Amino acid sequence: MTFHVVDLIRTKRDGGRLSDDAVDWLVDSYTAGAVADEQMAAFLMAVVWRGMAPGELSRWTAAMVASGDRLDLAGVGRPTVDKHSTGGVGDKVSLILVPLVAACGAAVPQLSGRGLGHTGGTLDKMEAISGWRASVSPERMRSVLRDVGGVIAAAGPGLAPADRKLYALRDVTGTVESIPLIASSIMSKKIAEGTSALVLDVKVGSGAFMTAHADARTLAETMVTLGEAAGVRTEALLTGMDTPLGWTAGHALEVAEAVDTLCGGGPADLIEITVALARRMLALVGLDGGADPADVLAAGTAYPVWRRMVAAQGGDPDAALPTAEHVEIVSASASGFLHGLDARAVGVAAWRLGAGRSRKEDPVSVTAGVRWLARPGEWVAGGAPLLELHTDDLSRLPSALEALVTAVEIADTPPPVRPLVRDRIHL
Numbered sequence: 001m002t003f004h005v006v007d008l009i010r011t012k013r014d015g016g017r018l019s020d021d022a023v024d025w026l027v028d029s030y031t032a033g034a035v036a037d038e039q040m041a042a043f044l045m046a047v048v049w050r051g052m053a054p055g056e057l058s059r060w061t062a063a064m065v066a067s068g069d070r071l072d073l074a075g076v077g078r079p080t081v082d083k084h085s086t087g088g089v090g091d092k093v094s095l096i097l098v099p100l101v102a103a104c105g106a107a108v109p110q111l112s113g114r115g116l117g118h119t120g121g122t123l124d125k126m127e128a129i130s131g132w133r134a135s136v137s138p139e140r141m142r143s144v145l146r147d148v149g150g151v152i153a154a155a156g157p158g159l160a161p162a163d164r165k166l167y168a169l170r171d172v173t174g175t176v177e178s179i180p181l182i183a184s185s186i187m188s189k190k191i192a193e194g195t196s197a198l199v200l201d202v203k204v205g206s207g208a209f210m211t212a213h214a215d216a217r218t219l220a221e222t223m224v225t226l227g228e229a230a231g232v233r234t235e236a237l238l239t240g241m242d243t244p245l246g247w248t249a250g251h252a253l254e255v256a257e258a259v260d261t262l263c264g265g266g267p268a269d270l271i272e273i274t275v276a277l278a279r280r281m282l283a284l285v286g287l288d289g290g291a292d293p294a295d296v297l298a299a300g301t302a303y304p305v306w307r308r309m310v311a312a313q314g315g316d317p318d319a320a321l322p323t324a325e326h327v328e329i330v331s332a333s334a335s336g337f338l339h340g341l342d343a344r345a346v347g348v349a350a351w352r353l354g355a356g357r358s359r360k361e362d363p364v365s366v367t368a369g370v371r372w373l374a375r376p377g378e379w380v381a382g383g384a385p386l387l388e389l390h391t392d393d394l395s396r397l398p399s400a401l402e403a404l405v406t407a408v409e410i411a412d413t414p415p416p417v418r419p420l421v422r423d424r425i426h427l
């Protein structure tokens with residue numbers, strides 16, 4: 001069936017709903033280059049204002065999945081389950097979670113992206129490991145999933161190519177910030193990845209994509225509905241992102257922290273979130289009757305799985321991680337309780353030190369980043385070291401320091417303790 005794209009733009013502009021055939025035609029024609037960027041940009045802007053009906057959105061997502069290949073993971077011999085995070089500062093959870101859930105008997109096929117903006121991408125972190133390569137063929141992925149149980153790799157060009165094109169267009173047309181467009185973009189890639197179940201970590205707070213709880217909840221509900229409609233058992237946890245996770249933000253720094261956690265150490269907040277996600281992942285695939293992930297993590301049993309995962313992609317798990325040439329110390333301005341450490345400010349500082357990119361082609365520095373020496377709730381002495389800024393390029397320091405000017409809040413009383421996991425969304 002053929003449609004006139006201008007009619008479809010008008011329908012959406014006026015608040016109407018596209019038929020299934022119209023959605024399929026629009027996504028296919030745009031992916032094939034028969035609908036022009038300016039026409040799709042107009043359509044996307046109409047979606048930003050008018051939204052999409054639930055059935056229309058799941059058809060849109062299905063059309064994006066169908067624009068490329070859907071991986072077949074039926075032969076890996078273990079139930080498949082993945083996690084997706086909407087992105088937070090210091091969020092190195094995947095590096096611990098993938099081997100942990102694999103150590104508990106599932107297969108985790110995590111196809112991931114690189115970071116853009118103030119949150120770091122999982123692939124950028126893994127690339128801090130000497131020799132490690134992000135690119136893995138589908139055959140190799142299946143064999144590593146069968147033998148080791150976990151893969152973290154780059155999504156290839158054949159995975160939801162419609163999203164690749166649409167996301168690039170949204171980025172330059174002010175149409176990223178739309179719940180249906182974000183939800184379909186994320187879920188099309190996760191559905192195409194071939195996982196049978198998925199747990200979403202939807203971050204909420206100053207360092208997250210969604211700063212308001214209500215918006216994060218709507219995004220989570222929309223994604224859970226899309227996953228279930230596509231036959232993927234899906235649920236979401238809403239987790240706090242006002243304070244960065246763990247002790248570090250920056251690629252090599254985060255790998256070191258993840259390894260420490262896999263060996264039975266690690267910070268309490270990072271362990272809490274990782275274990276909460278692992279428990280839900282195992283429950284979704286019926287593997288929750290075995291050892292508790294908290295015990296597996298504390299015993300260091302997931303660490304050998306991490307080593308095998310790294311080695312399977314050419315990485316040397318014994319190689320020393322690179323370190324920055326310069327470490328600048330920021331001291332506490334007064335004595336008192338650390339009341340707040342703003343996640344966004346820390347993320348922006350790490351990004352300006354070299355850890356982040358402005359355009360997707362930019363290189364990143366794996367050594368750059370921030371380490372904080374106290375967490376909210378702890379007492380700090382005025383003049384004592386509070387933050388370490390790591391960089392190879394001293395000219396980056398002033399703008400990083402500027403990002404941190406209002407990041408630290410010190411008060412006479414400790415801040416209220418809030419749970420990290422705020423909500424669970426499931427159908």
Ligand code: URA
Pocket residue numbers: 167176181182183185186
């Ligand atoms: N991440 C995605 O993959 N897509 C979006 O639209 C936003 C974040």
